[in-house]
Amino acid sequence: xxxxxxxxxxxxxxxxxxxxxxxxxxxxxxxxxxxxxxxxxxxxxxxxxxxxxxxxxxxxxxxxxxxxxxxxxxxxxxxxxxxxxxxxxxxxxxxxxxxxxxxxxxxxxxxxxxxxxxxxxxxxxxxxxxxxxxxxxxxxxxxxxxxxxxxxxxxxxxxxxxxxxxxxxxxxxxxxxxxxxxxxxxxxxxxxxxxxxxxxxxxxxxxxxxxxxxxxxxxxxxxxxxxxxxxxxxxxxxxxxxxxxxxxxxxxxxxxxxxxxxxxxxxxxxxxxxxxxxxxxxxxxxxxxxxxxxxxxxx
Numbered sequence: 001x002x003x004x005x006x007x008x009x010x011x012x013x014x015x016x017x018x019x020x021x022x023x024x025x026x027x028x029x030x031x032x033x034x035x036x037x038x039x040x041x042x043x044x045x046x047x048x049x050x051x052x053x054x055x056x057x058x059x060x061x062x063x064x065x066x067x068x069x070x071x072x073x074x075x076x077x078x079x080x081x082x083x084x085x086x087x088x089x090x091x092x093x094x095x096x097x098x099x100x101x102x103x104x105x106x107x108x109x110x111x112x113x114x115x116x117x118x119x120x121x122x123x124x125x126x127x128x129x130x131x132x133x134x135x136x137x138x139x140x141x142x143x144x145x146x147x148x149x150x151x152x153x154x155x156x157x158x159x160x161x162x163x164x165x166x167x168x169x170x171x172x173x174x175x176x177x178x179x180x181x182x183x184x185x186x187x188x189x190x191x192x193x194x195x196x197x198x199x200x201x202x203x204x205x206x207x208x209x210x211x212x213x214x215x216x217x218x219x220x221x222x223x224x225x226x227x228x229x230x231x232x233x234x235x236x237x238x239x240x241x242x243x244x245x246x247x248x249x250x251x252x253x254x255x256x257x258x259x260x261x262x263x264x265x266x267x268x269x270x271x272x273x274x275x276x277x278x279x280x281x282x283x284x285x286x287x288x289x290x291x292x293x294x295x296x297x298x299x
Contacts, residue, residue: 009233015111015246016229021252024090024224025260028079032213034203036081037191041184041244044073046064046219048180057178058170065175066182068083068163075156078190079149087146091263094253096142096150096271098246103158111162121146123282127266137268176223205220237250247280 005013016176030039084093102124131147138144166174191200233242250273259265 005233005237011235012229013233013242014131014248016233017225017245017248018252019221019226021094022256023218023248024084024094024253025256026217026222027084028090028257028261030211030218031081031085033196033207033211034215035191036085036204037078037187038200039218040073040077041187041191042083042215043077043218043223044180044183044187046216047177047223048164048184051173051177051224052181053058055171055174055177056169059295060167060170060175060177061280064163064167065179068160068167068175069155069182070180070186071160071163072159073180074174074186074190076153077159077183078153078154079186083146083149083153088142088150088251089257089263090261091250091254091265092142093146094257094278095250096147097154097157098280099131099151100154100157100161100275101126101246101283103155104161106130107158107162107284108165119282125279126282127276127279130272130279132275133268133272133275140266141263141269152176153200167186173210173225188274247277258271 027039034042067116084090085266088096105120135144135147164172164175173245230242254263254265254273258265
């Protein structure tokens with residue numbers, strides 16, 4: 001494998017993290033019309049159809065597909081959308097969800113029974129300090145409930161990462177599409193139970209073309225384009241070459257949120273970002289000395 005990205009592939013990687021980062025603003029806009037669990041349901045409905053009619057089922061166990069679908073659909077995006085419905089700003093959400101890197105490492109270590117390394121302890125301490133700064137400013141861009149929900153979403157992402165790695169060498173786009181079979185039913189059931197038919201009907205009635213465009217962007221742009229391209233890059237280059245680019249996600253997230261939604265960037269928020277990003281950087285840039293199983297960054 002080449003150790004450096006070509007210009008073409010570097011631009012592709014930047015395009016993916018740009019989509020992921022700015023997607024937090026897209027989510028916030030969609031939530032103006034749709035209840036969060038309904039939005040998550042629609043996202044995976046459009047991931048599922050019509051692509052499932054065109055892509056063969058990947059050769060993995062149904063249990064693996066189900067676990068991935070529930071973790072990514074219900075836990076990651078269900079909890080993230082609920083959090084972003086008034087409990088945390090898009091910029092902070094794009095930052096806090098990157099804690100999935102540490103959760104992914106912890107899960108990989110648990111599965112391989114490896115010990116925590118000194119640099120990982122230092123990286124986690126930096127990230128926790130940043131989380132502490134956010135928690136100390138409860139109500140200023142994030143409530144404690146929002147923080148807990150996004151951390152839960154990060155854990156769902158990490159669990160999905162682990163399931164995806166244990167699936168082996170498969171067509172990642174087909175894997176994501178078929179796993180959506182198990183994302184839609186629990187999301188729809190919880191939407192009916194917690195949001196209710198009246199709220200669902202009202203949301204669908206008020207959804208205009210712009211709302212449906214955001215839903216399609218969630219499905220085609222964020223999930224299908226992003227996942228497929230990232231997996232393709234990871235198949236062509238060492239993960240340690242690709243993974244650090246995920247550090248750009250919160251940068252794009254904060255920039256888009258400030259420019260489009262007017263999210264303020266006080267010093268405490270900048271400081272929290274610096275601490276968490278420093279922790280992520282320490283972890284990711286040390287990956288060249290770690291076994292391949294530790295390397296993260298896959299969406």
